Amino acid sequence: MAHNHNHSHEHTHEHQGGDLNKTKIIQLIFGILLFGAGLVLKKAFPNAAAYQLAAFGLSYLILGxxxxxxxxxxxxxxxxxxxNFLMSVATIGAxxxxxxxxxxxxxxxxxxGEYFQDAAVRKSKKSITSLMDIRPDYANLKRGGSTEKVDPDKVNIGxxxxxxxxxxxxxDGSVIEGESMMDTSALTGESVPRSVKAGETVLAGCINQSGVLTVEVSREFGQSTVAKIIDLVENASSKKAPSENFITTFSRYYTPxxxxxxxxxxxxxxxxxxxxWAEWINRGLIFLVISCPCALVISIPLGFFGGIGAASKRGILIKGSNYLEALNNLDTVVFDKTGTLTKGVFAVRNLLPxxxxxxxxLLEYAAKAESFSNHPIARSIMKEYDGEISREALQDYKEISGHGIRVTADGSVILAGNDKLMKRENIAFQPNNEIGTKVYLAVNGIFAGSIVIADEIKSDSRAAISRLKAAGVRKTVMLTGDNVQIAESVAKELDLDEVHAQLLPDQKVEQVETLNAGKPAKGKLAFVGDGINDAPVLARADIGIAMGGLGSDAAIEAADVVLMTDEPSKLADAITIARKTKRxxxxxxxxxxxxxxxxxxxGAFGVATMWEAVFADVGxxxxxxLNAMRVLQTKN
Structure with missing residues (x-):
């Protein structure tokens, strides 16, 4: 994603990391040294006008x-x-x-001032290298009785x-043979794999975890889900209107x-x-020098830089002063669920023997059944059990694709899986209606109970929503790839205004477009997410906000603001800092x-001399x- 930070002086920052900073520092050092040399010459050799002009002239060329x-x-x-024109005329006049x-x-x-502004932005947002990790390198194309590795672009529909x-x-395609568990986290952000079987759809960018799948292609690569994500990130930023800086509007009238x-x-x-004539021309030039907006040119970027610095001290990276300014007008905040409002780490929420x-x-039976698996559900059960399982005592371990696990322990046959496993084995069981992923267990054909596994809501998510509403945010919305029941449960618990579930990345962008159309003209929409699948919608929002601690590199690159501590309540802190900065x-x-x-x-009446004008301007x-630096003391 490429945002152009165009300032009022129409200088485009092309943040290229260390090389640009080194160049700017060297430029400042040489300019300051020559400026100092000129001042020394002026003091020590007041009649050596040529040498003074040489020192000041070179300094001016380097700096201006x-x-x-x-x-x-x-x-x-x-x-x-x-x-630019006014500073040029005023300084040349001087x-x-x-x-x-x-x-x-x-x-x-x-x-x-320019150096401080550049230093606040650490990376260019043009790079979406991390996103390319989800682009598949090849496809196993079936031809006759053999397969051939080919570029995905070479595969046709059918x-x-x-x-x-x-x-x-x-x-993208339809499964015609085989069953497997599919890691869809790159697209949906959900860490729990989904089962697929014949007749169901698979999407480009997902990872096949277990069985071999035979798939009939339904879309060419250019129209696939993964290609859409890459395209959205590359092009969504072009829809953003840059924030117009006050000094630009002001200078249209002030300068002429x-x-x-x-x-x-x-x-x-x-x-x-x-x-x-000489006296009045001199007075006119003094007037022009006094009028140079030096204080404005310094104080505006330094004020925003102070705000950016205050935010960074609290673990909030803001990638440009225009985004800090935009936070003042935040009207709608849209959240992803997993990893943003929830921890993205599954844990045992309830045991129902x-x-x-x-x-x-019940927990011991589940731990024995899941001890061979690296599935997130299995890991959460093993973490909850926190005991030792002797794998040597386990026999006949079998993973039943799309259903669960069968294992024999101490002579007892343990079944652990979903409700389909219970039905398949004709076990009379009590359905569990709690929110979350359910693991049903049976021992020797008798139902033993169920375990509820759920993603935990972050401890400060409730406070974040409450503080945002107190700060004047009109609408809070959650968009997620998770199922409707879980999404609505989380939304209700956090008192969100709106929720949309089972969304793919391009559908999230569509929802943001709809929300964007419904907000006030001056209001801003922010999207908060953490996954690679969130990169397109982060790019499309007025303000894209990424969770930096656990978030993907692509999301961080695509975002305008990064919450480095992964705490959603930091967004409320950012609004506080933005408002103080604006004041x-x-x-x-x-x-x-x-x-x-x-x-x-x-100056017009001849009362102010050049030295008085310089003193007043510098003062x-x-x-x-000093006033701009006060923002660094902003408290939560």
Missing amino acids: GEVVIQALKNISRGQIFDE FAIGDFPEGVAVMLFYQV DIIIIRPGEKVPL AVVGLALLLAVVPPLFLGGS AGETTKAQ IVWQNIAFALGVKGIILLF VSLIAI
Whole structure:
């Protein structure tokens, strides 16, 4: 996913990691050293104007050359009055009247602000390399009595392919022979494998875990589920409208106004009031130097940088100031379920023994049956049992595909599996209606009870939803690939406003599109997810938020905000920081413009000299910087 962080000065960040930072640091160091050398020369050798000009001129070219070039490019495109133009004219004007330090200082402040902004974004979001891990490398195409490995692009609709255990499903299709357990986590985010058999559909990107499947291809690779995910991530970002920075709108009016006033101040008085042309031209240039929006250029990016820094101290990585600003207008928050609101780790929630069986005996029977399996359900039972199982005492172990397990332990035949296993073995059992995955057990043909396995809700998920609503979020929604019963149970427990279940990634995007159409014009929609399957919808949302601790690399790359601690309540913290940042930025804007207005009047009437203007400008900038840093002290 590629977001362009276009600032008001139309400088596009192309974050390329360490190389860009090193270049920027070297540029700043050389610029500062030459600036310092110029100041020393000015102090020690006041009459050596040529040497001073050389030092300040080189410093200016290093620090401000790109701004002047950008201003010229904008002029060539008909975009004359922007802050690049104003800074260029003001600083060149400062050089023209012999005030070299002011011209360089403005550009130095600008570059420092740019460096802080660049440092806040650690990685480019153009890379979706991690997502490509789900792209299948080959398909086993059946031809006659043999199979041949071919590129998935070479397989046509109606062709027969073979999918062996451990292989990725290369194309969407229908199973015509075989049974297996399918890992669908890459598409649905659910860690519990699903059983498939003849007549059922399999999707590209899933992983075959057990049996051999013979599949008839129903879609070409370009139309497959996995291809759609990759395409959505690559193209969804183009639907995002970039946040318009205040300084851009302001400069459309401010810049031509002050340039026009400076020109009038330099020309009109000598023509109609008399006086020295040199004096009024000098006064006009002073007016132009005073008007340079140095404090604004510094305080706005530094204010947002302070907010980004405050967020990072709390484990919240915000990949750009436009996303921090957008959090102020959050109207709808859409959550994935597994790994986002729930832990994504299955655990035994309830033991329901039957007859004379005790809970301890029921758990022991289940542990014996599941001791050979690495299935998430089996691992959760073994973790709950936390005892030693002698595998040597277990005999005749058999996994019944799509049903469960049969094993003999100490002369007793133990059956553990789903309700289909109980029906297949003609065992009278008590159906379990609790929410979660159920494991039914029978010993020697007699029902022993059932165990409920469920994904646990994160401890702070309830607090997260409550705090978001208190912060003014109008709607909270959950989208999940899980079944309807489990999804509705989680939504009810967390007091979510809306829930949509059994969704594939492209269906999640469709739901986000619908929700996006129903929100207020200025409202923003955020999606919070953690899996590789969430990457497309993360890219489509106004603000994509990924769980960073356990989340996939692709989700983190596609997201605009990353919650590094995997706590959904951190989103409420991010909103608090965003709102404080906005207040501070607007305080700086009002303060800078107020002081500028007063000093501009003094400059127009000849009261303010160049040195007073420089002092006032630098003072405003320093105060704005100190105020911007207050956001770092934001408390939860």
